Amino acid sequence: MAAQSAAVPVFDALETGLEIGRREIAVTRSDLVKYAGASGDFNPIHWNNDFAVAVELPGVIAHGMFTMGAAVQLVVDWAGDPGRVVDYQTRFTKPVPVADTTGTDEPGAVLEVVGTIGAIDAEARTARVDLAVTNAGQRVLMKAQAVVRLA
Amino acid sequence: MAINPDLQGRVYPPAEVYDVAREKIREFARAVKAEHSAHFDVDAAAALGYTDLVAPPSFAIIVAQRADAQLIADPESGIDFSRVVHAEQRFTHHRPIVAGDRLTAELHVDQVRAMGGGAMITTRAEISSESGEKVATTTSSILVRGEGQ
Numbered sequence: 001m002a003a004q005s006a007a008v009p010v011f012d013a014l015e016t017g018l019e020i021g022r023r024e025i026a027v028t029r030s031d032l033v034k035y036a037g038a039s040g041d042f043n044p045i046h047w048n049n050d051f052a053v054a055v056e057l058p059g060v061i062a063h064g065m066f067t068m069g070a071a072v073q074l075v076v077d078w079a080g081d082p083g084r085v086v087d088y089q090t091r092f093t094k095p096v097p098v099a100d101t102t103g104t105d106e107p108g109a110v111l112e113v114v115g116t117i118g119a120i121d122a123e124a125r126t127a128r129v130d131l132a133v134t135n136a137g138q139r140v141l142m143k144a145q146a147v148v149r150l151a
Numbered sequence: 152m153a154i155n156p157d158l159q160g161r162v163y164p165p166a167e168v169y170d171v172a173r174e175k176i177r178e179f180a181r182a183v184k185a186e187h188s189a190h191f192d193v194d195a196a197a198a199l200g201y202t203d204l205v206a207p208p209s210f211a212i213i214v215a216q217r218a219d220a221q222l223i224a225d226p227e228s229g230i231d232f233s234r235v236v237h238a239e240q241r242f243t244h245h246r247p248i249v250a251g252d253r254l255t256a257e258l259h260v261d262q263v264r265a266m267g268g269g270a271m272i273t274t275r276a277e278i279s280s281e282s283g284e285k286v287a288t289t290t291s292s293i294l295v296r297g298e299g300q
Contacts, residue, residue: 025184031182031184034181034182035182035183037178037182038175038178038179038181038182038183039179039182039212039213039216040213040216040217041216043232043233043235044233045233051233055233055234055296056296063237064236064237064240065209065212065237065240066182066183068209068240069182069183069185069207069208069209069212070183070184072183072207072208072209073183073184073185073186073187073207075208076185076187076207076208077186077187081187081189081199081205082185082187082189082190082205082206082207082208082247083189083199083201083205083244083246083247085208085244086243086244087241087242087243087244088208088209088241088242089239089240089241089242089290090239090240090241091238091239092236092237092238092239092240095236146208
């Protein structure tokens with residue numbers, strides 16, 4: 001568990017276009033099995049390669065909800081409180097194929113997440129963080145937006 | 152089997168209650184690589200003013216997908232789960248979900264659109280506490296791929 005920063009973002013110091021941070025998320029097949037168990041989504045396209053190929057996918061792909069759920073952690077850590085994320089949405093535009101690297105230290109895919117202030121609502125005291133999420137240079141989420149309430 | 156266009160407008164009433172447990176919040180938080188202490192440590196959550204561990208922003212998907220399962224399992228729906236791809240998702244939190252919550256979900260089938268040989272289905276789960284307090288609204292669009300899609 002990472003140490004928490006006590007600093008809550010100062011609402012009046014925010015401006016559109018400000019980058020709140022960026023991070024890389026390494027993904028393995030084991031992560032997908034864990035996400036399946038934690039979420040209850042056992043669709044075999046997320047853990048069985050033959051099955052995924054048989055239904056015309058490139059191979060095992062990450063749960064869209066894994067990518068969505070992992071990407072927002074940048075926003076949670078910036079906001080300093082998970083409950084400040086009052087709205088979060090995305091479109092899933094590209095699947096994230098995860099190679100089988102079992103038995104090695106290599107990730108099966110790497111997601112890159114960059115968060116930028118996309119809009120500010122002075123009346124509601126909320127900021128919209130727009131997330132750019134890419135895998136191998138391709139955007140995998142579109143319109144990934146988290147609204148953060150900063151009282 | 153084609154998707155049944157008459158699904159649009161259908162409402163599935165709340166089924167079983169979902170008990171939000173501390174260990175499930177911790178397990179889900181680890182599964183989405185969350186590191187915030189309010190997901191793991193009751194004292195850290197209390198320091199932020201919560202009665203118990205706080206769920207990650209996408210935790211409500213567990214409750215929403217249980218509600219969606221009613222639709223997918225409905226023999227009248229015509230949905231082949233193996234051909235389902237998640238297209239869009241939104242969470243609107245009326246208040247944070249915390250351990251100890253007992254949640255129910257009412258599922259609304261808001262839209263069914265034919266797309267190629269398949270269909271795009273938009274569902275909305277209205278998640279409430281047992282006492283009827285609104286907790287979250289989740290909206291999901293799933294694409295059921297036709298053959299060759």
